[in-house]
Amino acid sequence: MTFEASLEHARQRDAADPLRDFRNHFALPKEIYLCGHSLGLQPLAARKAVEQELEDWARLAVRGHEHARRPWIHYHENLAAGLEYLTGALPGEVVAMSALTVNLHLMLSSFFCPNGARRKILIEAGAFPSDRHAVVSHLEWHGLDPREALIELTPIDGEDVIGDGAVEACLEKQGAEIALVLWPGVQFRTGQAFDCARIVRAAQHAGCIVGLDHAHTIGNLPMNLHEDNADFAVWCSYKYLNAGPGAIGGCFVHERHGGSTPRSRLAGWWGHEIATRFEMKPGFRAASGAAGFQVSNPPILSAAPLLSSLSLFQQARMERLRTKSIELTGFLEFLLDRMIADIAIVTPRDPAFRGAQLSLRIGGGKQGKRLFDWLDRHGVVCDWRSPDIIRVAPAPLYNTFEEVFRFSERLAQALREA
Numbered sequence: 001m002t003f004e005a006s007l008e009h010a011r012q013r014d015a016a017d018p019l020r021d022f023r024n025h026f027a028l029p030k031e032i033y034l035c036g037h038s039l040g041l042q043p044l045a046a047r048k049a050v051e052q053e054l055e056d057w058a059r060l061a062v063r064g065h066e067h068a069r070r071p072w073i074h075y076h077e078n079l080a081a082g083l084e085y086l087t088g089a090l091p092g093e094v095v096a097m098s099a100l101t102v103n104l105h106l107m108l109s110s111f112f113c114p115n116g117a118r119r120k121i122l123i124e125a126g127a128f129p130s131d132r133h134a135v136v137s138h139l140e141w142h143g144l145d146p147r148e149a150l151i152e153l154t155p156i157d158g159e160d161v162i163g164d165g166a167v168e169a170c171l172e173k174q175g176a177e178i179a180l181v182l183w184p185g186v187q188f189r190t191g192q193a194f195d196c197a198r199i200v201r202a203a204q205h206a207g208c209i210v211g212l213d214h215a216h217t218i219g220n221l222p223m224n225l226h227e228d229n230a231d232f233a234v235w236c237s238y239k240y241l242n243a244g245p246g247a248i249g250g251c252f253v254h255e256r257h258g259g260s261t262p263r264s265r266l267a268g269w270w271g272h273e274i275a276t277r278f279e280m281k282p283g284f285r286a287a288s289g290a291a292g293f294q295v296s297n298p299p300i301l302s303a304a305p306l307l308s309s310l311s312l313f314q315q316a317r318m319e320r321l322r323t324k325s326i327e328l329t330g331f332l333e334f335l336l337d338r339m340i341a342d343i344a345i346v347t348p349r350d351p352a353f354r355g356a357q358l359s360l361r362i363g364g365g366k367q368g369k370r371l372f373d374w375l376d377r378h379g380v381v382c383d384w385r386s387p388d389i390i391r392v393a394p395a396p397l398y399n400t401f402e403e404v405f406r407f408s409e410r411l412a413q414a415l416r417e418a
Contacts, residue, residue: 001327013401014402017401018320019321019324025043025045025312026043026044028041031380032379032381033403034392034399035381035382035383035391036239036393036394036395037188037239037240037356037383038239038391040238040240040242040243042242042305046244048308052069052070072300073274076096076294079306079307085313086241087223089226090226090255093252095291096248097251097270097295098296099236099249101130102295104211105134106251106265107293108211109138109266111263114142117176118177118178119142119177120151120174121135121139121178121179122151122167122180123153123181124187125154125155126187127182128184151174153170161187161192161353162192167183167202171202171205171208172206175206175208176206180211181211184213185214185217186217189359189391190389191355191358192348192353193221193352193354210231214233215239219241220239221322225252231253232253234249234252251290258289258290268294269295271284271287271295272287274287312397316397321396328396329394331401332408333349333358336360339409340408340415342415343360343361347359359385359390359391368384371390371411371418372390374414375410378410382407
């Protein structure tokens with residue numbers, strides 16, 4: 001990629017962008033918005049999707065379960081094709097349900113089965129706090145001491161990201177003690193992307209169950225969950241998927257676990273097979289596939305916006321979005337290197353090991369926070385992660401090269417003035 005540090009160059013790139021019109025499908029704030037890794041922008045069609053459900057509720061009341069324009073009993077099925085496309089899952093392996101940490105708890109209840117010497121869980125150090133809370137609670141639920149049963153893999157001294165081969169080395173040494181590996185597709189703080197297929201192979205070779213947290217991966221990077229072969233995966237849909245605050249989450253369960261007599265789980269009536277669900281009998285008969293892990297009926301008003309977003313992703317195509325993402329993030333990296341001194345890019349420099357995010361460290365924590373606050377006051381929306389990281393994410397569905405250039409200008413100004 002050849003870049004120039006000029007506004008004219010940014011505008012030329014935007015004019016040549018084959019995805020430029022997708023920006024028009026979003027409600028755009030007046031600020032420079034580079035925070036899609038935390039909360040994606042609203043698709044304009046989301047309002048109509050929610051209003052249709054409100055209208056059907058008003059018009060049909062309880063009959064909406066069967067007679068709404070998108071009947072509520074089968075609502076999650078409307079989302080399946082889009083999620084299968086984005087995740088590389090087979091039909092029946094994914095389902096939109098609950099929220100990220102709820103789904104993680106449900107998966108851990110089924111897949112974390114400490115037995116004999118295998119009693120430990122491996123995660124990355126600095127994992128998203130909710131993931132760690134969930135893992136610790138399950139260890140304690142099984143009567144295990146997290147100080148002994150939780151392995152947190154750290155980068156080598158002086159590094160911010162986990163080195164190539166570090167997971168394999170850990171599994172080689174401690175794999176016989178590990179019951180489950182929970183690993184992110186993209187690490188939320190550093191933006192490091194992992195070769196999940198490689199990690200799954202190493203963990204399963206060591207005899208471990210493998211789960212993936214794809215909260216920062218889905219809608220950000222191409223995924224191939226079925227072929228990656230993890231046992232399960234979970235995600236939210238309010239970040240790169242643009243489904244709105246608190247939107248419905250999602251879950252993948254590999255087909256080998258999705259038969260009619262699958263492993264034990266925390267069951268609920270919406271996971272019961274549809275043919276006999278409303279007979280209201282006491283016995284539980286799981287629906288096949290990931291749908292059998294549902295607990296409650298889906299929240300229709302928080303699922304509706306996801307329909308609009310998934311449609312945009314399918315129109316844009318993930319391979320084209322990934323190409324633009326590499327260029328946008330590469331342009332940001334180029335500008336930071338050229339225009340701003342004394343900045344550390346924590347995220348890997350190799351595009352293969354990052355998505356649409358650069359995590360920046362500028363000076364110490366206090367200086368970095370002053371810079372972040374200055375940016376916030378001057379029309380730039382990104383986010384701050386203690387103790388010293390500014391996260392910046394140009395999302396290819398709606399961000400532009402000009403916005404990336406304007407951000408770098410304001411960051412340089414902040415360094416002069418803050």
